[in-house]
Amino acid sequence: MDKLTIVTTGGTIDKIYFDDKSSFQIGAPQIGQILRALGVAFEFDVVALMRKDSLHLDAADRALIRQTVSEQPARHILVTHGTDTMVETARELQGIAGKVIVLTGSLNPALFQGSDAVFNVGTAVGAVQSLPDGVYIAMNGRIWDPARVRKNVDANRFERAT
Amino acid sequence: MDKLTIVTTGGTIDKIYFDDKSSFQIGAPQIGQILRALGVAFEFDVVALMRKDSLHLDAADRALIRQTVSEQPARHILVTHGTDTMVETARELQGIAGKVIVLTGSLNPALFQGSDAVFNVGTAVGAVQSLPDGVYIAMNGRIWDPARVRKNVDANRFERAT
Amino acid sequence: MDKLTIVTTGGTIDKIYFDDKSSFQIGAPQIGQILRALGVAFEFDVVALMRKDSLHLDAADRALIRQTVSEQPARHILVTHGTDTMVETARELQGIAGKVIVLTGSLNPALFQGSDAVFNVGTAVGAVQSLPDGVYIAMNGRIWDPARVRKNVDANRFERAT
Amino acid sequence: MDKLTIVTTGGTIDKIYFDDKSSFQIGAPQIGQILRALGVAFEFDVVALMRKDSLHLDAADRALIRQTVSEQPARHILVTHGTDTMVETARELQGIAGKVIVLTGSLNPALFQGSDAVFNVGTAVGAVQSLPDGVYIAMNGRIWDPARVRKNVDANRFERAT
Numbered sequence: 111m112d113k114l115t116i117v118t119t120g121g122t123i124d125k126i127y128f129d130d131k132s133s134f135q136i137g138a139p140q141i142g143q144i145l146r147a148l149g150v151a152f153e154f155d156v157v158a159l160m161r162k163d164s165l166h167l168d169a170a171d172r173a174l175i176r177q178t179v180s181e182q183p184a185r186h187i188l189v190t191h192g193t194d195t196m197v198e199t200a201r202e203l204q205g206i207a208g209k210v211i212v213l214t215g216s217l218n219p220a221l222f223q224g225s226d227a228v229f230n231v232g233t234a235v236g237a238v239q240s241l242p243d244g245v246y247i248a249m250n251g252r253i254w255d256p257a258r259v260r261k262n263v264d265a266n267r268f269e270r271a272t
Numbered sequence: 273m274d275k276l277t278i279v280t281t282g283g284t285i286d287k288i289y290f291d292d293k294s295s296f297q298i299g300a301p302q303i304g305q306i307l308r309a310l311g312v313a314f315e316f317d318v319v320a321l322m323r324k325d326s327l328h329l330d331a332a333d334r335a336l337i338r339q340t341v342s343e344q345p346a347r348h349i350l351v352t353h354g355t356d357t358m359v360e361t362a363r364e365l366q367g368i369a370g371k372v373i374v375l376t377g378s379l380n381p382a383l384f385q386g387s388d389a390v391f392n393v394g395t396a397v398g399a400v401q402s403l404p405d406g407v408y409i410a411m412n413g414r415i416w417d418p419a420r421v422r423k424n425v426d427a428n429r430f431e432r433a434t
Numbered sequence: 435m436d437k438l439t440i441v442t443t444g445g446t447i448d449k450i451y452f453d454d455k456s457s458f459q460i461g462a463p464q465i466g467q468i469l470r471a472l473g474v475a476f477e478f479d480v481v482a483l484m485r486k487d488s489l490h491l492d493a494a495d496r497a498l499i500r501q502t503v504s505e506q507p508a509r510h511i512l513v514t515h516g517t518d519t520m521v522e523t524a525r526e527l528q529g530i531a532g533k534v535i536v537l538t539g540s541l542n543p544a545l546f547q548g549s550d551a552v553f554n555v556g557t558a559v560g561a562v563q564s565l566p567d568g569v570y571i572a573m574n575g576r577i578w579d580p581a582r583v584r585k586n587v588d589a590n591r592f593e594r595a596t
Numbered sequence: 597m598d599k600l601t602i603v604t605t606g607g608t609i610d611k612i613y614f615d616d617k618s619s620f621q622i623g624a625p626q627i628g629q630i631l632r633a634l635g636v637a638f639e640f641d642v643v644a645l646m647r648k649d650s651l652h653l654d655a656a657d658r659a660l661i662r663q664t665v666s667e668q669p670a671r672h673i674l675v676t677h678g679t680d681t682m683v684e685t686a687r688e689l690q691g692i693a694g695k696v697i698v699l700t701g702s703l704n705p706a707l708f709q710g711s712d713a714v715f716n717v718g719t720a721v722g723a724v725q726s727l728p729d730g731v732y733i734a735m736n737g738r739i740w741d742p743a744r745v746r747k748n749v750d751a752n753r754f755e756r757a758t
Contacts, residue, residue: 122291129284129355129379129428134296148712149753150737193291217291223383226634232718235737240726251636251721252597266291267635310550311591312575388472394556397575402564413474413559429473446615453608453679453703453752458620517615541615547707590615
């Protein structure tokens with residue numbers, strides 16, 4: 111892996127909390143700071159594409175994500191994304207030639223203690239440099255084929271789709 | 273201080289995040305777990321009175337908080353509370369004889385990395401056993417007289433009211 | 435409290451870990467960063483006096499700590515200190531007129547998850563502005579009279595000395 | 597990946613701090629708790645083999661690690677290990693047929709804020725299920741061939757060996 115390009119689209123991983131509004135909002139991408147603080151031994155750049163809850167992504171957003179990923183010169187691409195429609199976006203990204211594309215995100219904001227964000231980013235980073243070309247989802251410690259995974263909203267976890 | 277009684281009313285300190293609803297809600301009181309994990313050298317009990325954002329507290333809620341505090345046998349009382357109307361509730365609690373009452377809370381949920389919750393609880397605990405009878409607010413590292421403090425919503429901090 | 439002066443002497447609170455040496459050392463004082471990150475509503479300055487494990491403090495070190503505290507213009511003084519001989523230093527500091535002096539530290543390094551450092555600093559800050567002139571120890575959530583407290587090394591906590 | 601077997605050998609990842617001894621020691625393996633807390637969607641078991649600083653591992657220890665790994669029924673094996681001699685042990689593990697073996701550990705104890713432990717475990721978990729049979733090291737966000745990596749002790753990081 112010569113270089114990793116990270117395309118960020120928003121989602122829970124980037125949620126921050128504002129006390130004066132008693133609400134959360136999607137802030138700047140966390141992933142660049144996470145990787146820099148950890149001192150990773152690869153080059154990366156961050157394309158901060160959008161800051162959306164994935165429930166609010168529409169067809170035009172997904173077309174833009176696909177176009178953006180396609181145009182990156184790097185072969186290894188990591189996409190951070192909200193979990194609710196991560197599977198749908200992953201399916202939209204299939205068929206881009208010559209790229210290993212891994213989508214990840216988190217069920218808890220990266221800024222929460224005990225968040226799954228750092229672990230999930232680690233899983234995605236380990237997978238992206240180990241897999242053949244294709245599109246994958248890295249959540250709950252598994253590398254999933256987008257055609258055979260779903261988010262179980264009640265259990266708040268990803269599982270094999272039957 | 274023979275024993276500390278903690279009355280919890282909700283607020284940001286107890287906010288947790290639900291990914292499947294993409295929202296924050298007020299969960300179970302954090303303060304008991306915090307104090308137990310720290311191994312404090314005093315006895316305490318937690319009266320989990322309500323789980324409300326302090327913007328939603330009304331006169332009946334404040335009357336209930338006052339009554340509950342008044343009826344506790346302990347002399348030392350700590351009240352956890354949302355920050356937006358903490359000052360108002362503190363003023364309502366004045367005039368209860370024979371008690372040191374300290375209100376605290378946090379500007380960031382206790383479960384957030386870098387939250388002010390643990391520090392604020394520490395400040396309140398240090399103050400409650402050191403002060404004469406009365407009502408006080410412990411926020412931003414200061415012990416405030418409720419008659420001379422306000423929350424500056426824009427700056428998201430407590431400051432002296434002029 | 436117009437201003438808080440913090441004198442740091444080392445101890446576990448400031449311990450950091452070096453993997454290449456497989457050992458810990460006492461690093462730069464943590465307390466200034468902690469208070470700045472929390473956005474406390476009081477002015478403070480940090481006098482970084484020494485970086486010692488408190489088992490290695492001798493009579494000359496304690497004389498220097500006493501002299502340094504005495505010479506500070508501020509009335510409110512917080513001293514961070516290793517826990518093993520915190521009581522001994524506190525007793526050496528008695529009799530300095532016109533000052534509220536609170537010693538604190540931590541049983542776990544401030545950089546450890548779940549460390550008692552932030553809570554202890556909070557307790558000390560709440561106490562220093564609430565107490566009359568004198569010398570106090572803030573550990574395990576209690577404000578102790580140095581004449582009647584000891585560290586129980588086996589239980590790794592402070593307790594009333596009988 | 598039907599099941600992941602984790603063999604723990606000690607190292608910085610499992611270091612804990614004892615205030616009463618003012619020292620770090622290697623405690624119980626952290627990795628099981630980390631994976632359980634994260635709710636990973638795969639089965640795993642933990643073989644707590646030894647608790648050693650990797651500088652203290654000798655030929656007999658490495659033979660035992662090799663034998664233990666060989667005898668596990670699972671195909672996917674993760675080994676946690678101190679960083680100083682991780683490369684040496686990885687080379688000793690080569691040639692075990694029918695297994696994907698990934699070694700990881702951390703430069704900072706898992707219990708430290710900002711530790712690389714959770715990220716490294718994530719990287720190892722992402723890699724172990726994505727790679728063909730063989731032995732690999734997951735450190736600093738990279739999947740390394742043990743024949744072409746070294747720990748740079750001064751820079752405290754893993755890098756390509758020339």
